[in-house]
Amino acid sequence: MADQAPPFSRIVANLPAAVPFVPPEELERKTGVKVRLRLGANESSFGMSPLAREAMENSLGENHLYGDALSLDLKMELATRHGIATEMITVAGGIDELLGWIARVFLNPGDPVTASLGSYPTFHYHVEGFGGRLHKVPYRGGKNDLDALAETARNTGSRIVYLANPDNPTGTWFTAAELKEFRRQLPADCLLLLDEAYLEFAPAAAHLPLDPADPGVIRTRTFSKAYGMAGLRIGYAFAQREIITAFDKIRNHFGVSRIAQIGALAALQDERFLQHVVEEVAAGRREYETLAETLGFAAYPSATNFVAIDTGDADRAAAIQDALWQRGVFIRVPGVAPLNRCLRVSVGTPGERQEFARILRKVMAEL
Amino acid sequence: MADQAPPFSRIVANLPAAVPFVPPEELERKTGVKVRLRLGANESSFGMSPLAREAMENSLGENHLYGDALSLDLKMELATRHGIATEMITVAGGIDELLGWIARVFLNPGDPVTASLGSYPTFHYHVEGFGGRLHKVPYRGGKNDLDALAETARNTGSRIVYLANPDNPTGTWFTAAELKEFRRQLPADCLLLLDEAYLEFAPAAAHLPLDPADPGVIRTRTFSKAYGMAGLRIGYAFAQREIITAFDKIRNHFGVSRIAQIGALAALQDERFLQHVVEEVAAGRREYETLAETLGFAAYPSATNFVAIDTGDADRAAAIQDALWQRGVFIRVPGVAPLNRCLRVSVGTPGERQEFARILRKVMAEL
Numbered sequence: 176m177a178d179q180a181p182p183f184s185r186i187v188a189n190l191p192a193a194v195p196f197v198p199p200e201e202l203e204r205k206t207g208v209k210v211r212l213r214l215g216a217n218e219s220s221f222g223m224s225p226l227a228r229e230a231m232e233n234s235l236g237e238n239h240l241y242g243d244a245l246s247l248d249l250k251m252e253l254a255t256r257h258g259i260a261t262e263m264i265t266v267a268g269g270i271d272e273l274l275g276w277i278a279r280v281f282l283n284p285g286d287p288v289t290a291s292l293g294s295y296p297t298f299h300y301h302v303e304g305f306g307g308r309l310h311k312v313p314y315r316g317g318k319n320d321l322d323a324l325a326e327t328a329r330n331t332g333s334r335i336v337y338l339a340n341p342d343n344p345t346g347t348w349f350t351a352a353e354l355k356e357f358r359r360q361l362p363a364d365c366l367l368l369l370d371e372a373y374l375e376f377a378p379a380a381a382h383l384p385l386d387p388a389d390p391g392v393i394r395t396r397t398f399s400k401a402y403g404m405a406g407l408r409i410g411y412a413f414a415q416r417e418i419i420t421a422f423d424k425i426r427n428h429f430g431v432s433r434i435a436q437i438g439a440l441a442a443l444q445d446e447r448f449l450q451h452v453v454e455e456v457a458a459g460r461r462e463y464e465t466l467a468e469t470l471g472f473a474a475y476p477s478a479t480n481f482v483a484i485d486t487g488d489a490d491r492a493a494a495i496q497d498a499l500w501q502r503g504v505f506i507r508v509p510g511v512a513p514l515n516r517c518l519r520v521s522v523g524t525p526g527e528r529q530e531f532a533r534i535l536r537k538v539m540a541e542l
Numbered sequence: 543m544a545d546q547a548p549p550f551s552r553i554v555a556n557l558p559a560a561v562p563f564v565p566p567e568e569l570e571r572k573t574g575v576k577v578r579l580r581l582g583a584n585e586s587s588f589g590m591s592p593l594a595r596e597a598m599e600n601s602l603g604e605n606h607l608y609g610d611a612l613s614l615d616l617k618m619e620l621a622t623r624h625g626i627a628t629e630m631i632t633v634a635g636g637i638d639e640l641l642g643w644i645a646r647v648f649l650n651p652g653d654p655v656t657a658s659l660g661s662y663p664t665f666h667y668h669v670e671g672f673g674g675r676l677h678k679v680p681y682r683g684g685k686n687d688l689d690a691l692a693e694t695a696r697n698t699g700s701r702i703v704y705l706a707n708p709d710n711p712t713g714t715w716f717t718a719a720e721l722k723e724f725r726r727q728l729p730a731d732c733l734l735l736l737d738e739a740y741l742e743f744a745p746a747a748a749h750l751p752l753d754p755a756d757p758g759v760i761r762t763r764t765f766s767k768a769y770g771m772a773g774l775r776i777g778y779a780f781a782q783r784e785i786i787t788a789f790d791k792i793r794n795h796f797g798v799s800r801i802a803q804i805g806a807l808a809a810l811q812d813e814r815f816l817q818h819v820v821e822e823v824a825a826g827r828r829e830y831e832t833l834a835e836t837l838g839f840a841a842y843p844s845a846t847n848f849v850a851i852d853t854g855d856a857d858r859a860a861a862i863q864d865a866l867w868q869r870g871v872f873i874r875v876p877g878v879a880p881l882n883r884c885l886r887v888s889v890g891t892p893g894e895r896q897e898f899a900r901i902l903r904k905v906m907a908e909l
Contacts, residue, residue, distance in 0.1 A: 180757040180784045181701060181733040184650050190791040198796070200610040219606045228602055235595055238805070239586045239770035243567040268635065268775075272794050283551050297795075304792045334548060366548040390547040403606035406800030408635075417547045424557040425671045427639050428664075429565070432799055433773030438605070 186284060186306045193303075195296040199505045211503035212531055214521040217343070217373075217481050219403035221455055221524065223438065224448040227404070230441035231434050242433035249440050253411060256443065259387055262416045265423075268408040268430050270372055270395045275301040277393060280421045281334050281366055282307040289328040290337040291319045293344070293511035295370065298337050307334075314514065317475050317485075318347045325360035336361060339370040341377045344509045344519045346477030351383045358392065367392045372410075375401035375449065376456055377478035390415040398435075400480055401452055402442045409435040456480045459522030466532050470539055475517070483509075483517040491542075492516050498538040504531065553651060553673045560670075562663040566872045578870035579898055581888040584710070584740075584848050586770035588822055588891065590805065591815040594771070597808035598801050609800035616807050620778060623810065626754055629783045632790075635775040635797050637739055637762045642668040644760060647788045648701050648733055649674040656695040657704040658686045660711070660878035662737065665704050674701075681881065684842050684852075685714045692727035703728060706737040708744050711876045711886045713844025718750045725759065734759045739777075742768035742816065743823055744845035757782040765802075767847055768819055769809045776802040823847045826889030833899050837906055842884070850876075850884040858909075859883050865905040871898065 182188070199210050214220075246266035254261045267273045274297055282288065284306030290298060292311035302309055310331045312323045319342055328336040338357070341348035349357070358367055371394050374382065386392070397410035409431060442448075463482040467474040475483040486492045495518060496508045507519045523531060549555070566577050581587075613633035621628045634640045641664055649655070651673030657665060659678035669676055677698045679690045686709055695703040705724070708715035716724070725734055738761050741749065753759070764777035776798055809815075830849040834841040842850040853859045862885060863875045874886045890898060 178757065180782050180788075181648060181731050183647055183788055184653075187647050187788055187791060192787060192791060194611070194790065194795055196611070196795065198608065198611040200614065201612055204614070213607070216608055218608060222603065222606045228605075231605075232599065232602060235599060236589065238595075238598075238773045239589045240580070241565065241583055241585060241766075241772045244561070244563070244565040245568055247567065247571070268794070268797055271796060275794055280550055280554050281548060286551075364548045390545065399608075405608045406605045408797060408799045415547050420559060421547075421550055421554055423561065424554060424559060427635070427642055428561055428563070429638060430635055430775060432775045432802065434801065435799065 186304070190304065193300065195300040202500070202505070206500070208500060209503055210505045212523065212527055212534070213505050214523050214527065214531060215505040215507045215519070216405070217400060217479070217521045218405045219400060219452060219480060220522070220527055221403055221452045223403035224442045224445035226445040226448070227402070227438040227442040231438045234434055234437045237433060240433060241429050242431055242436050244428040246431055246436050249436050252440055252443050257385060257413070259385060259413065260416070262419060263387060263413055264411055265414070265419050265426075266409065266411045266431055266436070267426070269399055269410040270370060270397045271297050272430070273395050273410060273412050274298045275304070276422050276426055277335065277366070277368055278302050278305040278307060279425055280418070287331040287333045288335045288337070289324055289331060289333040291324065293509055293514045294319070294337060295339060295343055296510070298370070314345065317345050318342070321349065321353065321357045322360070325357060328365050329362055332362070333365050335366045335368050337368045337370065339372065340381060341373045341478040343373065343479065344507070344514055344517070345475050345483050346479045346481060347475055348377050348381045348478040350380045354383045358389070361391070363391070365391070369394045371395060372397045372400055373479035376453055376480055381478055385413060390417065393418060398439045398442060401449060402439070403452070404435070404438060404442065407435040407438055408432070409439045456522045459528055462528050462532070463520060463522065466535065470535070481519055481521045483514070483519050485517050487516055489515040492518055494542055495538060498542060499534065502534050502538070504534055553671075557671065560667065562667040569867070569872070573867070575867060576870055577872045579890065579894055579901070580872050581890050581894065581898060582872040582874045582886070583772070584767060584846070584888045585772045586767060586819060586847060587889070587894055588770055588819045590770035591809045591812035593812040593815070594769070594805040594809040598805045601801055601804045604800060607800060608796050609798055609803050611795040613798055613803050616803050619807055619810050624752060624780070626752060626780065627783070629786060630754060630780055631778055632781070632786050632793075633776065633778045633798055633803070634793070636766055636777040637737060637764045638664050639797070640762050640777060640779050641665045642671070643789050643793055644702065644733075644735055645669050645672040645674060646792055647785070654698040654700045655702045655704070656691055656698060656700040658691065660876055660881045661686070661704060662706060662710055663877070665737070681712065684712050685709070688716065688720065688724045689727070692724060695732050696729055699729070700732050702733045702735050704735045704737065706739065707748060708740045708845040710740065710846065711874070711881055711884070712842045712850050713846045713848060714842055715744050715748045715845040717747045721750045725756070728758070730758070732758070736761045738762060739764045739767055740846035743820055743847055748845055752780060757784065760785060765806045765809060768816060769806070770819065771802070771805060771809065774802040774805055775799070776806050823889045826895055829895050829899070830887060830889065833902065837902070848886055848888045850881070850886050852884050854883055856882040859885055861909055862905060865909060866901065869901050869905070871901055
């Protein structure tokens, strides 16, 4: 018998032991703190549609059956709503899984990729996990620097450029016109990966119209945010047929749970609930902006379900985060400068927001 | 704008358009047949534990929250039950997902892998998906040919050898003593991937004791079969710490749904229910064996929740499968000779079994 594990692949052997995010449960275990305000993962405090809940409850007796490997009912509903063919849609276990598929389909080891410095860590994680080389472009004025991203993509021969619109962790956004211009600036053989996880919260001007004729764009969407189904793991993407077919060659075909497919399909029917969440979140953002102002901080303009509050100093942000955590308040501070000056706070319910404001004021008075 | 999609990775560009299994929903859509007896995917007709159902129902209001990325509550329960450290366990979205992780962690493009010809297609799919080269060893006498598998693994320098115990699609199994001898015959640097999806249905003699000192074995388990949770997508694996750490470098960290974690943890508490399912399935297997006999067919001895009925001829098996399908009965016929002479039928409830027997007899009388 050998005394060590069989050798790992070259890529895996060279990977650092890094996780994109430590979950709040693990932070609780490590620190002994019990979270009472969970505002750090941009989960929806407004929960999911009662129609989704009912459909899922009614399906509890079906969990012994695999879900449809094609998620076709859901794809048909999405196709109808967005006016595109089902062959241009794929359904996955959330955007995180989609980002892994995209890295795998488009990257050979060593291939260059462009993304903003401090953008979604899980995308960086999957690119590195498939041996890609990340070129990171600093944010400028709290926004993704589109000109610099396009220039870097061109200069490095990037296979993929990643852009979240609206953005995480800043919450800022671009108009469809700005995105179109950005798309025009990219090399013809570079994929634009447009992560639209938060799009439901954004103004209409941020919605880039779908262009089925453009083969170089993938748009990822999710039921985790506005639909309040983060725990269920379901998201989708729009892309050209050839790309969807490539996903079908590598994806875990039965990977999306039956109950998530059922819940998501029902959630799409409840536009009133979605509208209610979007309005509540907008009200919450305004509250956070006012709160930030009264504390002498600036808030980034947000089109998402969170607000990044700029404390002006990374040490200060870390101290506030720590003091909040000791009081059971879970928020995030982005890991990379200059965004590490910010407190990223998810919009909670009115009660949660009031409680957060009370604790933050207390923390600020004590620091 | 480009007129075609950005280029795919070398591996993906060379992959055939193949899916491991066409789901029954897709077969329904393609043929216009409505399935009324779903006995082709080894789902558990006995459903899941009422304790699991209750726990999941009580958690329906939590679906807006991501699950614990470490699944630690579940890992702790599994660790206690199996007497090993939590660091030797990983939790995934079913064994299918685990098979993908394993191929990715252990294979460079072109690396050899050994498996039985006609063994689990999803394993083959993932090996090919990461560019591995499969060496396939024919079944012998309806069982995996352990000597030939070990010899092929040695001769090819295989990085992984795959063995399901009990086996799918035959249902046959080996004793712990036979498995130990097989393990001894493998090269020191070859991983033994022991897929134990159906182990709960097998006699005690089939349970290879866990050996935490052996770094060359991964054992995969699932809640899809005996626990009746196929639709929820949750499984786990035991392996050496170094391997579990490697999985953590590449896996989709928040990929296991919260409701699946909650359901699985509750299901483990209900040993009576599990015992009930195992007994029902054993009774069902005996019924299928008798049914096969009365039709002049042989049934493979099974330690799973299905029985492979050998019709003696591939064309006959295909004709029977087709006639059953036309009557709304979904079973599988393995794709590869000589197993393609078999009808693989999942054990249904007593009522389903009676109905299956009635229809199969009618089909046989008409053919």
